[in-house]
Amino acid sequence: MQFWQSLGTAINPIALKLGPIQIHWYGVIIASAVIIALTLSVREGQRVGIESDNFYDYILWALPAAIIFARAYYVIFEWGYYSQHPAEIIAVWDGGIAIYGSLIGALLVMWFFCRSRSISIWIMLDVVAPTVILAQGIGRWGNFMNQEAFGKITSHAFLQDLHLPTFIINQMYISGAYRIPTFFYESCWDVLGFVVLIILRHRHHLFRQGEIFLSYVMWYSAGRFVIEGMRTDSLMIGNTIRVSQVLSVILFVGAIALFIIRRRHKYPWYLEIDATRK
Template identity: 50%
Template sequence: MNLLQAINPVAFSLGPIEVRWYGIIIACGIILAFTVAQREMVKRGFHQEYLTDLLIWGVPLAIIGARIYYVIFKWDFYSQNPEKIIQIWHGGIAIHGALIASFLTAYFFTRKRGTSFWKLMDIMAPSLLIGQAVGRWGNFMNQEAHGGEVTRTFLENLKLPNWIIEQMHIEGIYYHPTFLYESVWNIIGVIILILLRKVNLLRGEMFLFYLTWYSVGRFFIEGMRTDSLYLVGELRTAQVVSLLAIAISIILFIYRRLTIKPAVRYLDK
């Protein structure tokens, strides 16, 4: 049997309810990200239950944010089909929407708890990339978020295992595994961020590095994809958001270096 046929996006069914690999993989990404962040948060002086309390709000709001973002940039369709807006099980979420909602949730949560937003986000930065790296494999299972057409030889020259090559074989055409490119880029970012903890950067700079690193990779990888959301014409939404994130990160880095006195560093309590 062709391996492509064996990779069913539905993991199992509970009566009429289909449990998809996409959801399972996203959940695994959240659990792994939580596990990595929790250990570092306790080391950095946060209460044991702090992250759990945050995620109770953060996870559902991130999903809502991801859906709202997608609907906004697909409004031509959803304005004509409003009943489909809540049908998230048919697909249609965007990571930038999830990130924006997550950052806002974290900001207001830290304000309420009287803790540092920048300290929290520095700790969470590697875990955000972990969750994103794992989550992209949900796209792999759905055969989505891929790039343009390539040859099988091209994929073989990347030294990819056959099961990835075959999953990128969709209706007789091979495609760029852009999900994999972004996943690998994010994993490299995780390694760099963990190493940067020892450098003891100023508070907030780990998070700003995360924003810059992810956005640079996303900008170039987005240009290869065939399922982008568009602002106008051929202007891809994710590329515009990535450029804005890079610019804001650089401006904040310079501004905070010049103005934040005394300088609090990552390893400071």
């Protein structure tokens, strides 16, 4: 296993070679994030009365859908390139998957899955929301390994002033220039969001059914909107509109509206509900 190609250069994106098989750091990190999120979700699910088998069964369907939707989302907005290189459409191991796409795929599967199991989708969403944002924070390090999700050109001195480790600074040397580590900003924002939700989740009479999930949506979309504006490798509509910023605004406003509507209907508190209630 070779972590660095050589001292002072970028990290080798390939974690391990087994003959013709190459295992990429990107895949290792994403898989690790999924396992951590699943483990934590199972523990919380037991607290609110959702059997662990439901999470394992769900992930078997959700993971393939999330990957497919994440890749499709990315390819659609980069069609100018992929229409000329169709063989690369399935090359997810090289990066190029969109978090918003994966969330759309996973949510669609969850809707059908919860209906088939007579599980409250809102409670399921409340259980997984904090672990999903943690997985997103971990997953950004997969982008780091592939030198993706970066910002505008900056100086070596600026990166040093952030007190970043040398290996991060070296990895931010992309296409002949140092770049702002927006992947790192988003990772920190996501992990902070996880900590906040975990600290607040079990406080009685704070969150009603579905509100942990809606809080996650607001937290993530707000941070993503700001950080996306710093990136120079964003998916674009035309040459001026960042896709993720548009979607972030829609999600943020939609989550606030749902939060207010559901409060008026006085849904049960998170810790005082039957998990099978829809």
